[in-house]
Amino acid sequence: MIESTCFHCGNDCGKTIINFDQKAFCCNGCKTVYDIFSSNDLSCYYDLQSAPGAIPETIEGKYDYLDTPNIIERLVEFDDGNTQIITLYIPHIHCSSCIWILENLHKLQSAISASQVNFPKKTVRITFNKELLSLKEAVTLLSAIGYEPYISLDDYSAKATQINRSLIYKLGIAGFAFGNVMFLSFPEYFEVKEYWLEQYKHVFRWLMFAFSLPVVLYAAQDYFVSAYKGLRSKLLNIDVPIALGILVLFIRSTTEIIFDLGTGFFDSLTGLVFFLLLGKFFQQKTYSFLSFERDYKSYFPIAVTRIAKVKQKKKRTEENIQVYDIKQGDRLLIRNEELIPVDAILIEGNAQIDYSFVTGESESVAKTSGEKLFAGGRQLSGAIEIEALKPVEQSYLTQLWSNDVFNKDKSASFTNLTDVISQYFTIAILCIAIVATMFWLFTDATKAINVFTAVLIIACPCALALARPFALGNILRIFGKRKFYLKNSDVIEQLAKADTIIFDKTGTITTDQKSSIEYQGLQLSVDEESLLKNTLRASNHPLSRSLYKILAGHNIYTLDEFQEHTGKGIEGKSAQNTIKIGSPGFVGKDHHSETLNTAVHISANNKYKGQYIFHNQYRKGIKKVFKTLSKTYNLFILSGDNEGEKAYLRQLLPKNIKLLFNQKPDDKLNYIHSLQQHQQQVIMVGDGLNDAGALAQSDVGIAISENVNVFSPACDAILDASQFENITKYLKISKNVIKIIKSSFVLSFLYNLIGLYYAVTGQLSPIIAAILMPLSSISIVLYVTVLTNISSRKLTSKK
Template identity: 75%
Template sequence: MMTDTCFHCGNDCDTTIIEFDQKKFCCNGCKTVYDILSSNELNSYYELQKAPGAKPEEAAGKYDYLDTPEIQEELLEFHDDSIEIVRLYIPHIHCSSCIWILENLHKLQPEISASQVDFPKKTVRITYNNTNFSLKEVVLLLNAIGYDPYISLNDYKKDKKSINRSIIYKLGIAGFAFGNVMFLSFPEYFEVSEYWLEKYKHMFRWLMFTFSLPVVFYCSQEYFISAYKGLRSKVLNIDVPIALGILVLFLRSTAEIIFDLGTGFFDSLTGLVFFLLLGKFFQQKSYAFLSFERDYKSYFPIAVTRIKTDETTNAKTEENIQVYDIKKGDRILIRNGELITVDSVLIEGNAQIDYSFVTGESETVTKKTGDKLFAGGRQLFGAIEIEATKSVKQSYLTQLWSNDVFKTNKEEAFTNLTNTISKYFTITILCIAALATIFWTFYDASKAIQVFTAVLIIACPCALALSSPFALGNMLRLFGQHKFYLKNASVIEQLANADTLIFDKTGTITSNQKSAITYEGVSLDEEEEMLLKNTLRASNHPLSRALYELLNDQHIKTLDDFQEHTGMGMEARYNKKSIKVGAAHFVDNAIPSNSLSTTVHISTDNEYKGRYVFQNRYRKGVKKLFQKLSGRYALGILSGDNEGEKTRLESWLPKGTTLLFNQKPEQKLAHIKSLQENDQKVIMIGDGLNDAGALAQSDIGIVVSENVNVFSPACDAILDASQFTKIHNFILASKQTLKIIKSSFILSFFYNIIGLYFAVSGQLSPVIAAILMPLSSISVLVYVTILTNWSGRKLMKSHERRKS
């Protein structure tokens, strides 16, 4: 008897059939969801996959608890006067249709401005206007369209939802099946011919078939899904031949036991999936070890300035601490342009907060004393003092770094090595399989299908798929040990492919902690020096920080007005007295400097006072670093300072190094863009302050971090300043990693050539397949792990020896 299926969810309608718009539904809920989607012109949802939806659950009263402010506080990632952001775990996310509908929520509800799906974690991050729309209404909307979120406050507090345990379950099932199938295969491996084997042979084979079912239909499903999506997008990714190999293994093995032609390849099938999952598991563990969101106590170069007040004298002192040392109740100084790294309350100062790092909206928000501030906002108006209401969640800063708001076309334009090779690998294997089948069709037709399937089985690129993530993940870990932190593993490949290095000068190749500073001009009175000190206190520029440390302690005041003009200088006002600090052309009546050093000019109340002269101290080893890089790379320095250092730099930098001075931030960006238009792969190395545009434009943006808060989502990597002279070693290690990956591919191809010989010649037996497939996977993994460890440590040790 034929049963009708629901157009929306695919379930059997049984006796209840609801017809609407010439379609059949199993309940009013599914019909309502269809009506909502079709009335909002979202019918494409059903074109992506047949019956992709889920039956909505009854929600009456279920989510009333979301009206409670205390519970909202736990669940919301961000909330302000008009914007709220929540990240919800949606168990039903399973296909491209789910991603499509969840990222088009704004079409169903105009109050929702953005929604982003994290498919591996099955979460959706929703930004909405809370003026006329609430968290409860967000959840009810998701429920109405069949994407009921799983909400557990305990899970949210512990962040358990981000841990994907499915890989553990799949690995356990595949390992159990692999062990049992191998055990059942032993008698036939050794061609045991006793009576008991003949009697139980068929039972053993069907047991192996049974063990393979969950391996194929549950453990392997991600490879089939990925292959399907790749083919639909007209891309031959690495999962296409893997999925094809698994499918052919299963179908041929099933056919062999049905027609009593042999024992099949169930051992190879379960072993293949087990080792693939094992590789994925180790990769996940490797990233978990490195992941800042799970191991935030590993050094992450973001520091903040904590303010301490002496209880007896009431004097304030400042100290730099790492963000993970922030405790509830700590008083923190946030300078102009700095990121707020912890949820807090505004204590003092004029706060103009840019939350675009969190929300994507560039409109600034004004806050007054006592208002709550959220981590991720950037202060745009002088310095403020805040009091932490929580200890820092480094995971949140990491989410911010990889937020989709800041994703440019860098990764889209970059095709990694594995996908490039896998495309040609897949085409080659299919051609070999086709040619071998044609040959055997004419030579011995009985072996044609056997040869075709054998080629696809033995050439399955499991080792090819595993070598790259293992090698890159291991090198990522080694880089982290040497205080070089990358946003993701693909940055290693891009580092290896770079041919141009551009450096900022101040704060990058120079150190703001070692500058010799002298003053030339009219002495400042106490009030002017206090105003200068507090103006410098609000800035995060390296020269401002160095000068701030030099001046005598002054009473800390809240400025009435402050503006920092990027690449030019600052102006501030307090009690009707004004000051300008910065470049000669910015400061009123400033006399242009003929000094060979960097200068900072000062005027108060439109009257020029004088200048501070900085004798730049270049980082130790910079000259040797440039000498190592010259010849291999095009080198350049982009500086916002004057040309005073040009002669000095030309005398000890390699010939051909591009030196550009008086560069505004937009000019730096334009220069990087012009290089890229000439097909150059550019690494930009800066301090993250005036270089944000250039860092974002470059192929790889590296921020050099001192003891200041230079965190910027524009960068791809953060390098501790103490490791600056290792840049050459890091690039060499990246190149070496790619060589190791390529050599592992050759090793994998070597195994494939041996296997293909047996397959094409019609001699592939289960024993050969069972030996070659796991051997190739295990040996490639051991190979890349040992070599990346050896090469990475060798390069770093050689640097230490030269340094000593």
């Protein structure tokens, strides 16, 4: 076999090499895409990156639903009767070549006037003339060149999202005011008498007052609202002393300029609000292109083909209907690789259903006519016809989301580290202010009010409030670079608190592909192995395809007879030789196999030969990961699979790990709930829809995903599958960053003690407040940023 790489997609061409234009292609699809690009003067596509393309897959009738007017209306962003605009998600976008070709679609189709790629979100926004090009034709064009859009029911039902830019506006106003107030304060800071004349002094002070008004009334309003709600709920959160400090700063500063007592603290006031908003902005900046709040709508197609009978002509017609319009008794056509949207009965065709994202069972299931099929399964072998038993809202899959756990807001029951400390901090500051004021009332009453306001001003916990958002925001950024995407900063604290980790098996600690196949039995002759491979070649069963790939190369020839017995096995005949592949009973084995592993049995000329046993392929570094985690955490594996891999896992993993198999989605959820009732903080690591309930119930749900943008259930974090072996490092960094935050709190308290000394002794001056407050904020930000960078760099550099 001459090994060659496809010029378009980079895949190994194998034995089937298609030569065209002095280049090698693995299939006619790749050759056709190359021909389209070169014919339209777009061959520069291949200059930007070697083999950037994907193998185009076209399934007849797949996009027929895009001819339905009410579906088109819900999908397109703009339609004036002539021009339509639509934004499509393209999973294959990965390099500069992709951007270049997608933004030059007008060269392939003149009806397209513009196309713009959003690379982080992997979307393309296409503007086209609907009179010359339909939406279906536009999507078909994208599929034909290897950029098939991903369109789901979630896209159809999603409402237009309103972008909240209020924080950006508030930050801009606070920054503008802070800069101008600092500039107007310079003459008094440095006592520049020749410029600080009587006629200008009041103008400058009232200008500073004017700049501070929008900061207090608009930019800082969230702190006042939060403090009010906290007090109303009898909770002293971090915003109570902040709001009190802002209010006292403004009132005292305003009083000073009204009665000509001084210039006030408008610089400290605007600087405080600016830095606080900057921290909040940094904290909220997360990965908007990822979806953490997913349900069944993210996985279902938006339409399906319904088969209807015309009574007069006694003919069958096909029509595309919305998934929500499916009714009990409707007959539906499910094509190869399509998802079954409702619970149904199989009417016609050979069904080979993959339920791995619903049940967790890794093997596909063969079904015969009359058997029940559940929503969420994916058909793997040709087209089938089914009869709906229920509408989409009542299917088994959608009922996975009916559990109360999906209505639970984890953030509502979680109190972060800052809020815990702020309760004691607020009480302490108020006590100090009251005691100091009482002391000065009896000692020197003229200083009492100054001391009271000075304590509240200088002890305003700006550094305390900034430490956590900047530290956790920086870690969010670092984790994101290393393909670990968190829903929000609270998840880092919850990761640090966890003491128990539960792993799903299929698709989580195992890879999607099974490459470990072991043969047990009598040696096959060359002719028998050749017949075996050619028989497997004619089958579309997943196990047949996996076994076909690992067999040695043999001449390809046409079988005299081939028959596939659904649910049992396949049979091939060439000349006088016959071979059977399938279940023990089908091949004539007297007794069933003792192993619980998935196995394919072989018999040649009615003589039993042996079996190919399929072992799960586990992720790289799994042994080291579990060995490291077992020293710190209680570890469990909950799997929907049978116990076939139990003995192997016992050898592979530490002995103290508890293994539970045959676990249904509800079993996993309930097991986690029972652990939480014993005060255990649980991290659940899963992948598919069958883990959705467990991920939602856990304190932190981490979804392992081969593609972080396409198929991951509702969760708190998404971990790229390639980074699985680094999960121990992420957990260790999370613990370290909490230690850094706590040390920054100590540093912040030292700042406050210094400031309180000046305040309580009545020595507070504008220059001290102006320098100390911004200095403490900036130094805390630098402290946590530098330390989090150092901590993560050391850990991630270890091999």
